[in-house]
Amino acid sequence: MKISRMDLPIKWKLALWYGSILALVLIVFSIWVYIYFRNSLEHSIDMKLKSIADVLSSSIVDTNAPTIFGNFERYLENVFGRKPKGKFIQILDASGKIGAKMSDLETQTLPAVSYRSLEKAFSGEISYETIGEKGNRLRIITLPIKENGKVVSIVQVGTSLEEFDESLTKLMMVMLISIPTTLFLTLIGGYFLAKKSLKPVDQIRKAAIKISSSNLEERIDVGGRRDELGKLAETFNEMIDRLRESFQRINQFSTDVSHELKTPLAILKGETEVALRKERDKEEYKRILKSNLEEINRMTKIIDDLLFLSKAENKNMPIAKEPVILQDLLTDICLDMKMYAQQKGVELEIGNLDDICVEGDELKLRRMFINIIENGIKYTNPGGTVEIRSSVEDGYARIDIKDTGIGISENDIKYIFDRFYRADKSRKRETGVGLGLSISKWIAEAHNGKIEVKSTPHKGSVFSVKLPILSGQKGGS
Numbered sequence: 001m002k003i004s005r006m007d008l009p010i011k012w013k014l015a016l017w018y019g020s021i022l023a024l025v026l027i028v029f030s031i032w033v034y035i036y037f038r039n040s041l042e043h044s045i046d047m048k049l050k051s052i053a054d055v056l057s058s059s060i061v062d063t064n065a066p067t068i069f070g071n072f073e074r075y076l077e078n079v080f081g082r083k084p085k086g087k088f089i090q091i092l093d094a095s096g097k098i099g100a101k102m103s104d105l106e107t108q109t110l111p112a113v114s115y116r117s118l119e120k121a122f123s124g125e126i127s128y129e130t131i132g133e134k135g136n137r138l139r140i141i142t143l144p145i146k147e148n149g150k151v152v153s154i155v156q157v158g159t160s161l162e163e164f165d166e167s168l169t170k171l172m173m174v175m176l177i178s179i180p181t182t183l184f185l186t187l188i189g190g191y192f193l194a195k196k197s198l199k200p201v202d203q204i205r206k207a208a209i210k211i212s213s214s215n216l217e218e219r220i221d222v223g224g225r226r227d228e229l230g231k232l233a234e235t236f237n238e239m240i241d242r243l244r245e246s247f248q249r250i251n252q253f254s255t256d257v258s259h260e261l262k263t264p265l266a267i268l269k270g271e272t273e274v275a276l277r278k279e280r281d282k283e284e285y286k287r288i289l290k291s292n293l294e295e296i297n298r299m300t301k302i303i304d305d306l307l308f309l310s311k312a313e314n315k316n317m318p319i320a321k322e323p324v325i326l327q328d329l330l331t332d333i334c335l336d337m338k339m340y341a342q343q344k345g346v347e348l349e350i351g352n353l354d355d356i357c358v359e360g361d362e363l364k365l366r367r368m369f370i371n372i373i374e375n376g377i378k379y380t381n382p383g384g385t386v387e388i389r390s391s392v393e394d395g396y397a398r399i400d401i402k403d404t405g406i407g408i409s410e411n412d413i414k415y416i417f418d419r420f421y422r423a424d425k426s427r428k429r430e431t432g433v434g435l436g437l438s439i440s441k442w443i444a445e446a447h448n449g450k451i452e453v454k455s456t457p458h459k460g461s462v463f464s465v466k467l468p469i470l471s472g473q474k475g476g477s
């Protein structure tokens, strides 16, 4: 398997980055130090040579040549106080011949001075040059001595560059050893630092491997750190929380669905089995089939509602956008519900209905209002009333469905819009399955509206639906 740059672990990448940057800095810095050191050393050597040459040149001008050349070493001792150490000095006459010479250098054979620097000296210029082989190099100054503007003789002072070379070699050695060592240590240190700070990533990875739908209790623990990785772990934990919640909801939902379908199926099965046990007359069969049909209708309704909610949740529920006249719609629904209300002994009243037009899906709005009005009738004891009225409020159509029914406790009111939620846990057959308000809420929201509830237990409830008024319509009557 080929390892590309992308596969390299981050800890190595980080370490390599540190290393490369440091290497660059160290190398540039070392080159600079080396050059600076070499130049300033060379400069100080040249300055020393120049000062000796200067002293000589001024003393030679004042003295007569033969005395000097007779005993050059004595002369030098007189001028400098002692014999110059580690130096090589010679005086050339105007024709370029060596007049006097002294050497305190370890090597006896002196390399030849270049012709060019002599030439330069004759034309009155001072020059410096480095001659000789490596390990035996000399730095030499060639300085003309002038009298009345004419070059009369030339002074050459040289010094061995052995020490200079040695110092540079030492410096180079220090650099060659310390740079790789530093780099190596940085690489190792960088690797361990990166590894340490990236440890939570590995923890997160391991935790993620362990997590499945069956153990969403698992949490990533990064020991309370608040840096980027701590936050990443926190985000991850929050995501698991949400996943757990939705898994729980799905589980609960499946349980609820099975529960709701089990009862009608059991009734169907029981009745059918009993019916089949012996021969029965026509009327008896009719009664049983009618009872079975009721159960089938009940199941059809549940499945219908579930299908609606599932489509709604998957966002593939089309919503028509037509003008809907609320007054007509509500009157029509009340007419339909009258029979049911009468059966229950509840008075269904139409209060003031403002002339309001909203934009939306008439079928769905009808479904929503039927759900709410039906609830009002269902949860109101005989003798009570359910009243419907509509008005305009803050640019919204407000439809109130008010009953004098059993009301909803503060505990339950938070949940009544949840699927399958019923305040009455006994799951009495005549109450619904608890999907009506979930559907109604979805329909209201799909129309950019909302449903609010106010309720007093044993006194009654008011469900207020708010829907945006069709633009261009003034509203109110």
Ligand SMILES: Nc1ncnc2c1ncn2[C@@H]1O[C@H](COP(=O)(O)OP(=O)(O)O)[C@@H](O)[C@H]1O
Pocket: 371, 375, 376, 379, 403, 405, 406, 407, 408, 416, 417, 421, 422, 423, 424, 431, 432, 433, 434, 435, 436, 437, 438, 461
């Ligand atoms: N008008 C009301 N008065 C009292 N309780 C109500 C009323 N409307 C709804 N509820 C409570 O809210 C629950 C959920 O309502 P809904 O979703 O329509 O389910 P369902 O009508 O199938 O029971 C009901 O079971 C009931 O407990």
Ligand SMILES: [Mg+2]
Pocket: 371, 374, 375, 432, 434, 435, 436, 437
């Ligand atoms: Mg209902």
